[in-house]
Amino acid sequence: MRPTTVLRLALAGTRTDGLRVALTAFSALLATLAILAALTVIAIPELPYPDAPGQFRHNEHYANPLLDEPGLRFGTALTLLLLTIPVIALAAQCTRLGAPARDRRLAGFRLAGATPGQATLIAVAETGLAVLLGAAAGTGVYFGLRVPLDRTDASGLRALPTDVLPPTPAIAGVIAALPLVAALAAALLMRRVAIGPLGVVRTARRKRGPLPWPGVLIVLGLISFSSLVPVIRWFTERESEPPLWLLNLLGIGGAVIAMLGVVLGTGWISHASGRILHRFERFPSALLAARRLTNDPWHGARTFAALLACVIVGGGAAMMRGYFEIQRELELRSMENDAPRYAYEGDNFYLESMNLVDLAIVAAVVIAAGGLLVAVSESIVSRRRAYAALVASGVPRGVLARSVLWQALAPTVPSVLLALAVGTQLLWSFTGTEVSNYGLSAPFTVPWDTIASYGVLAVAAVAASVGISLLFLRGSTAVEELRAT
Amino acid sequence: MTILRARGVVKSYGPTPALRGVTIDVAEGEILAVTGPSGCGKSTLLHCLAGILRPDAGEVSYGEHRLDTWSERMRARLRRTEFGVLFQFGQLVTELTAAENVALPLLLAGTGRREARTAAVGWLDRLGVADLADTRPGEMSGGQQQRCAVARALVTEPRVLFADEPTGALDSRTSEQLLGELVRVARDQRTTVLLVTHDVQVAAYADREVALRDGAVDASGLGLTAVQGRHGR
DSSP: OOHHHHHHTOOOOOHHHHHHHHHHHHHHHHHOOOOOHHHHHHHHHHHHEEEEEEEOOOOBBSSSSHHHHHHHHHHHHHHHHHHHHHHHHHHHTTTTHHHHHHHHHHHHHTTTTTHHHHHHHHHHHHHHHHHHHHOOOOHHHHHHHHHHHHHHHTOOOOOOTTTTOOOOEEEEEEHHHHHHHHHHHHHGGGGGEETTTEEEEEEOOOOOOSTHHHHHHHHHHHHHTTTTTHHHHHHHHTTTTOOHHHHHIIIIHHHHHHHHHHHHHHHHHHHHHHHHHHHHHOOOHHHHHHHHHHHOOTTHHHHHHHHHHHHHHHHHHHHHHHHHHHHHHHHHHHHHOOOOTTTTOOOOOOHHHHHHHHHHHHHHHHHHHHHHHHHHHHHHHHHHHHHHHHHTOOOHHHHHHHHHHHHHHHHHHHHHHHHHHHHHHHHHHHHHEEEEETTEEEEOOOHHHHHHHHHHHHHHHHHHHHHHHHHHHHHOOOOOHHHHH | OEEEEEEEEEEETTTTTEEEEEEEEEEOOOOOEEEOSSTTHHHHHHHHEEEEESSSSSEEEETTGGGGGOHHHHHHHHHHHEEEEEEEESSOOOOOOOOHHHHHHHHHOOOOHHHHHHHHHHHHHHHHHHHGOOOOOOGGGGHHHHHHHHHHHTTOSSSSSEEEEEETOOOOHHHHHHHHHHHHHHHHHEEEEEEEOOHHHHHHTTSSSEEEEEEEETTTOOOHHHOOOOOOO
């Protein structure tokens, strides 16, 4: 099959297919912007001290210390890269939009003589092409925004690093790699799908529910991260420094493993929530939700996982904020002791940086909630005939709406609690039970209110997504759905 | 005694008229086939009589009640308690087992879980698919799914069963078996059945036939069964 034919067939379809391509491209645009922003931060030149090789001084070109301080730049870039997680989850969810119509189209290609490989290639090409368009548009937006955003304040400092550019191969790499990764992911997702002339068949998953083995990952991750402080202390007592690779392995590796455990554990949590709900259900809506959860615990797990990743980071951020607040208290107390006549508000730098982290987390939660909205809406639309038949038989729409709400919220609450527990536990090992600053010390108190606010934010985001997606319920239960063949 | 009545029912989908003043009576306990070519308004008439759609003009009555003046909420309650509805396919909830699907209307009516399941399994047994009680629709054949759908439509012991092309997706042998069971159970229960079909074999199971043409009752009286006769009684 000629490449032009693949492209033509990949882009054939209805308005829903067009919407899917547009949303996938938009997700790729956001991801490209986040990655290019991270690369730009990394591209800010390091300024070494002439008399202290290996150490770097402040850049002093930018108004924001997150960009100025060499030690903080890596964290800023990492936070920007973390923003791509919910964006990628959103893209993955978008691929399910209008899936029944696409399945029929792919089956039509097979009926017309396409081989299974060719049909898969067409499906994969659609995703790859949409992401390529999005990546190219994202790069265009990135370059387009550089000019209007390149401003200096009265002190001659820039708000953003608009004076530096990532290396050209890196930019080209992003544009090339994103579509390739997306196409690869799409091909991987289709490994359970058999496209036949009479329709698309998804290989049944094993009947047994997911096992709780991700719990082992969570424990391993927590142990790894918790050992960071004792390891540093061990080296310090021997008047040496721990190797950087060891710190990265224990710290970043531990955090990633724990996060992976929570994300992979969502399937088990959904399944277990479904079983519990089924055992104790008293209403038809709960029965419907329970059966759906046990039947397909992984439905929507991709976007749900992104939301949980945000909650884990939020839990950790809340602990860090609590830690910095106590440090500032100690600093203020120390200043009062030394020079009570001077009004001093303390060093707010770290707390202000935490405000930016909070902002990034809220943005990520909103994006993840967008993905969830797509997932729930798609689930409603794909069940429209069964829903229409139920409503025609006299089942109130309220019962169906409540079943969707149960299905979303039943696994959300325990998963969010677990994610918060992991996030706080990770950082608790770092903060310890006592905070010291300026020769003073105070017990570390866990900021439960801030931690709880992240939990409430996540649950509210899920509830809002479900609430908005329920707008599709009325249309999906219309009697016209029963007439379509 | 007339249980369902339509008087001059008019219904359009946008500019396209589906029913142009249909008048029919359905007697209690009778099995009535509504026949006609594709697009003649059969399903729309069934939807109006079942209270799924509200007609643009005309009257629809169930016993003494004017359904066309009722709110959607009241009509939904009526469908849940007094009517059973059966479609061609796609009506079972794929995630629920056969027993849970059949028990669903009872659960909605407030029946206890065990009681609902017992009744559901009883109905599955009457339709010869009790062994599939814990099986999901995706693991059943089309005929088995329709038997479960019949059980679900009848589990509340409705006074009227509306069946819209109930065997449209089945082969002829399975269709005959299903219709035979449907008619037998309906007669046992004294359930009124309104059967919409374009298939002469299906229409032949009815006591009486009303033929539609271009959204109106065909006055010629030459329905599908007028030529080929009836069976199944």
